[in-house]
Amino acid sequence: MRTNILIGLLITIGLVTSVVAADWPQHLGPQRNGVSNEPAIASDFPNGKPPVVWTRPVGSGWAAPVVANDRVLIFHRLGNQEILESLEVQTGKVVWEQRYRTKYVDQFGFDEGPRSTPAVVNGRIITFGANGDLVVRQEKTGEEIWKRSILEEYRGESGYFGYACSPLVVGDRLVLNIGGRNAGIVAWDVRTGKELWRATDHEASYSSPIVTRFHDQDTLVFVTREAVVGLDPESGKIRFERPFRARLRESANAATPLAIGNELFVSASYRVGALLMKIAPDFQLQEVWSGDEVLSNHYNTSVEQDGYLFGIHDRQESRAKLSCVNWKTGKLQWLQRDFGCASLIRVRDRLIAVNEDGDLIVLAADPMKYRELIRVPVLASPVRAGTAFSNGQLYARDKNRLIRVNLQAK
Incomplete structure (x- = not known):
């Protein structure tokens, strides 16, 4: 069984995988850290605009697209149905689609589509709907393998904006933060849907987990609504836990944790702020630095490059900024105001951002100053x-x- 867990970790960090090296098969990419190891992207284009190859109509939702084996998977909602579509990567044409009815109603009337990004692992696609429908399908056809209604079975709370945790598969284990009763975090056998273990009674957050290695031990890391939690993937045994939430009830933990070596970075808004911790061999946590002044991620996850963090600071409604922070010290290198919340991907020494206004922005991952290379409206x-x-x-x-x-790049 330990071998299966190790294989799952290698899949997650991109060393062994059923998808090709350049695929983006899950939330934040192959390593779940927003980083691509592909060759450098172009810095300029004819007329200053990178070409849009194709456009495809979709419905509502915040689920990101994923790419695997020459297919683009998009999870969205039309009417009262959540829909998973498999598209040809070259043309955007539909290869297959699968849909089911959903009863989810957004409390604020903002958006009622799915929030969770699908995962493609070993010939399977996993989706987690806004109302708690967890479905595993065949990658080639979309045929359902198994399904569970998390809201009904585990009697959890879907929060202000529905279920949003993006699935993670480690070996044969599918793990999610669902906020169930005495089942805050749960693992199932991805092949059958059988529950394998459960841990914590924490409420669900909007953050998604990672798997990493601390001191040569595979470790799951979750940011729940209440705490940062590290667990043994095989047993669900808690290795560490630290409170991490705002005093304000109307708040959210949404950014994904980031691990480098034996250090762990987490961040949230609502006066929680950023926190870098060192993980000891016995899994004791030592704070390296913390603060709410330079890198409080509302819902976008920061990326790292050569010892510096690039990320969104402050809340969406406050017109968030883009900041660069020293990983080791937490010192602010620079801050770009009025950037807006934005998803970030790093490709070599370039950052790709799509902000809330729909602007595509390419900039240098330069810790010395903000250097914007391209900005063009695309959405x-x-x-x-x-x-x-x-x-x-x-x-x-x-x-x-x-x-x-x-x-x-040409």
Whole structure:
């Protein structure tokens, strides 16, 4: 069983995988850190605009597209149905689609589509709907393998904006933060849907988990609504736990944790702020630095480059800024005001951002100063979904369209 867990970790960090090296098969990419190891992207284009290769109508939702095995998977909602579509990567044409009825109603009437990004692992596609419908399908056909109604079975709370945790598969284990009664975090056998373990009684957040290695031990890391939690993937045993939430009830933990070596970075808005911790061999947590002044992620996850963090600071309604922060010290390098919340992907020494206004922005990952290289409108505001990057192509969506943009260097 331990071998299966290790294989799952290798899948997650991109060393062993059923998808090709340039695929973007899950939330934040192959390593779940918003980083692509592809060749550098172009810095200029004819007329200053990277070409939009194709456009595809879609429904509502904040689920990011994913790319695997020459297919683009998009999870969205039309009417009272949540829909998963498999599209040809070259043309955007539909290969297959699967749909089911949903009863989810957004409390604020903002958007009623799915929030969770699908995962493609070993010939399977996993989706998690806004109302708690967890479905595993065959990758080639979309045929359902198994389904569970998390809201009904685990009697959890879907929160202000529905279920949003993006599924993570480690070995044969599918894990999610669902906020169930005495089942805050749950693992199932991805092949059968059988529950394997449950841990915590924490409410669900809008953050998604990662798997990493601390001191040569595979470790799941979750940011729940209440805390940062590290667990053994095999047993669900808690290795560490630290409170991490706002005093304000009307708040959210939404950014994904980021691990480098034996250090762990987490961030949230609502006066929680950023926190870098060092993980000891016995899994004790030592604070390196913390603060709410320079990098409080509302819902977008920061990316790292050569010892510096680039991320969105402050809340969406406050017109968030883009900041660069020293990983080791938390010192602010620079801050770009009025940037807006934005999904970030790093490709070599370039950052690709699509902000809430629908602008595609390419900038240098330069810790010394803000250097914008390209800015062009590509989508309609508001844009909150994440993006995907594969083979030099950027995939992005708003509430009406999915686009493929060619950023490949000539």
